[in-house]
Amino acid sequence: MTTVTVWNEYRQEREQEEVAEVYPDGIHVAVADALDGYGFDTRTATLDEPEHGLTEEVLDGTDVLLWWGHEAHDEVTDEVVDRVQERVLEGMGFVVLHSAHFSKPFRRLMGTSGSLEWRETGERERVWTIEPGHPIAAGVDGPIELPRSEMYGEPFDVPRPEATVFTSWFEGGEVFRSGCCWTRGNGRVFYFRPGHETYPIYHDGTIQRVLANACEWVAGTADAPAPEARNVEPREPLED
Template structure:
């Protein structure tokens, strides 16, 4: 069974009543419930746990890590970021959600700022399926709408996605690359835009389906063989290998 660790800052839910009303047990619990319903084994981890809940042992047992962060990106310890990055390179999937575009693990893996334009006005978001044949788009249809959303607009400072699964249009007229896939090392990374904390986005059926699809897609890379390197002692072709200049 695929194991998913759902990570969340878990700050807004404890500090703001409007968020607590929507997610009384935390955004992480709502996402974990959706993924459990899909058949995944789920664990949760939060910022204020020791090592942010992401010990080496936890990540060793994780096939896919989902990440929701917003107000406390700078509080994530760089040692944990190093650990997450290495596990992704080794084959762990990473699903980056909404405002985690500025999270340390995502920016590290992308090598860019992750910056974008935004507006919080509870406007309609129409999420268009750009690649209907992609596994993450399975069962979604041509588009779905998020009734109340925070606008994210281009330019989104990320590398060109390997696959662009969804593009969003907002009531105010902006567009945004809202479902992006990358490969990093032996791992798969998916960024999914919907999910502002003051709106019930993670209770929405289409969003929950995308999350499940994304975890299945990302987990498919976990069993692929990793790269191997060695000092090949025997050459493939005949060469004169008697060279005394090596410093190794």
């Protein structure tokens, strides 16, 4: 059984009522519970635990590490960042969520700033599958429709992905590479953009399916689906 550790700062859920209303037990618990339902052996770790909950023993027993970070990136110690990087290079899978594009481990592994454009207005997002034959896209039909989301826009300062599984379109007009894959040493890395502390995105069943697929892919246990051609109706009204 694949062992998954879900890491979270777990600050905003304890300090901001609007976040606690959406994730009363923390984003890490919501994600871990969803992955548990897919048959993973899940555990959680948070910033304020000793060694941020990521001791050598925990990481040695982790096949896949998911990382959520937002307001306290700088509080993660370099010792733990070194530890995470070493485990990824040895073969641990690493799934980076939403605002963790600015996290120390992700920036270390990418060698870039992770910077991007953003806007928080609760606008509509469509997450398009652009590589349907990739294992992370298995079972994801059509675009994922998110009625309220935080916009992330290009340019996204990361190395060119080895695969871009998803691209997002936002109501305000921007697009973004929302599902990106890399290999670092013997480990696989997947960045997945959707997710915000005040929107219930991690409660969405299709988002949970993507996260489960991502865990299987970075752990090296996923099978690729067969892509298919389809005739589809327009999603917006067409002018005569």
